[in-house]
Amino acid sequence: MMDAIIHTFLDLVAPPFTFFTLLFVLPPLRIFKFFLSILGALFTEDVAGKVVLITGASSGIGESVAYEYAKRGACLVLAARREKSLEEVGERALYLGSPEVLAVRADVADPDDCRSLVDRAINAFGRLDHLVNNAGIMSVAMLDQVHDVTDFREIMDINFWGSVYMTRFAAPYLRASGGRIVAVSSAGAWLPSPRMSFYNASKAALFQFYETLRVEFGGDIGITLVTPGIIESELTQGKYFTSQGRLVVDKHIRDVEVSLTPIESVERCAKAIVKSAVRGEAYLTEPAWFRTTFFWKVFFPELVEWLYRVMCVSGGAIDGNEDDEVEEPLGKRVLDYTGAKSVLYPDSLDATDPKTD
Template identity: 60%
Template sequence: MELINDFLNLTAPFFTFFGLCFFLPPFIFFKFLQSIFSTIFCENLNGKVVLITGASSGIGERLAYEYASKGACLALTALRKNRLEEVAEIAREVGSPNVVTVHADVSKPDDCRRIVDETISHFGRLDHLVNNAGITKISMFENFEEITRTRSVMDTNFWGSVYTTRAALPYLRQSNGKIVVMSSSAAWLTAPRMSFYNASKAALLNFFETLRIELGGDVHITIVTPGYTQFELAQGKYFSAEGELVVDQDVRDVSQS
């Protein structure tokens, strides 16, 4: 066994390097052509109905403005009602013809169904569902005194997306719509002190990869895995091991989305 390990230690780096040299250039060229094709034949979002969870700040907020600038109608949901209304007002100014807000907690199944029901009641259809809502808890695993308090991370980051998707799926089938899932590079490039956050994003990645196969071409799925991104949690706000919202001035302006 030791001889095999020594052999692999000598040969594996060599074959890995030349394998990358052989496969990487064609892959980069393919992605370049794919990006050009996507730009030329991009979807016309004018009048499409888009539901975005966690839209009061961060990536969800920026996505709301991006969709609005392309003429999409928006259903925005988050926990912070006042902040959500501010985002909705800016989205209208940017170009969205119709914006509705739903104050809700995606960790609750009933709220997820209500989000979709109110969207359908207002617009009569749903074209895109953007599962973006997420929270984190920052602590070494051994420092969690009450492990059950970490459930909120999985309830929001994973189950919130699952609940909302299940409620929205019949309407997305009707419109041949799209699900956008905000996972994270933390799903495969883990960082210490964020074990439950990393696990929730990995669960999202695997669940929606499976759902992509099950749905076939009826509903399209896009899974986004951004790296370090500047947003609110990165500016000193996070949930502690005790489950409390903490404002830490020592936390710098980068974090995982």
């Protein structure tokens, strides 16, 4: 009986209290954070000579983030599964200003590889200052088309557990240096993009994992939680797992998924990530305008769901890759008929195919 009274009381009190908070607390808090951001811009961390470990560094955001840290004079430990591509990134990072680069072939889905990767970084440099958890893969499939859901365990193993392993093994060294974790989640953590349920779930898990670690770490280890929108990368070049769990490149399906959303260049995104990290910022959504999608989802969830269905799902069926039948929705048709892709997508996006070595 008492618990019913308590919860009824809270049901009545919580909404007006929330409204009061938004009306009177949020504005001064935003002003305070604005001044903090100015201070952050004036007193940025100097990473020259410091050690930065980056996963998923052989391409995309991870590759470009490595170049941005290199330009600032950081020592780099680069990790990915593609050794040849990784070595090429390392050579360019040295050219751009990194005093020393260690390239390590590693699979973040393997906890032993993650432990060994951190150990090699410490053995080589004696310290660790920034950990950039960037490694990730994507799947594109309607749940009803998935033949065996266990084929998609790798999405969670890499996107979520890979960051968990790396964080656990690196945490003692980051704590000792007063270091920082840069965790690359995604706006997919809150946006219900169709055909991306496994990917979105992995990024939502990653987001909440680091939100909780903020409380656990306190001020010992800084966390910059990055939620990119649609960024130029192998993912937006059409590389993903099909409904049968096979890795393919299909730019047609990419156009269905991305639709009329502008794609930001990977160089611009990487610059924003490193700038945010050295400023000690807690959150970064890039491009900045993409932050508004969070509020759309919070305040107008039905509208967001309707727009996704109309723009990315509804329409006549067409053939996608050999595994999946994909509908050609309104967004894809508008993209084709208007030629909007030449304006919304970077010229460099399809200049080269995703790396496969």
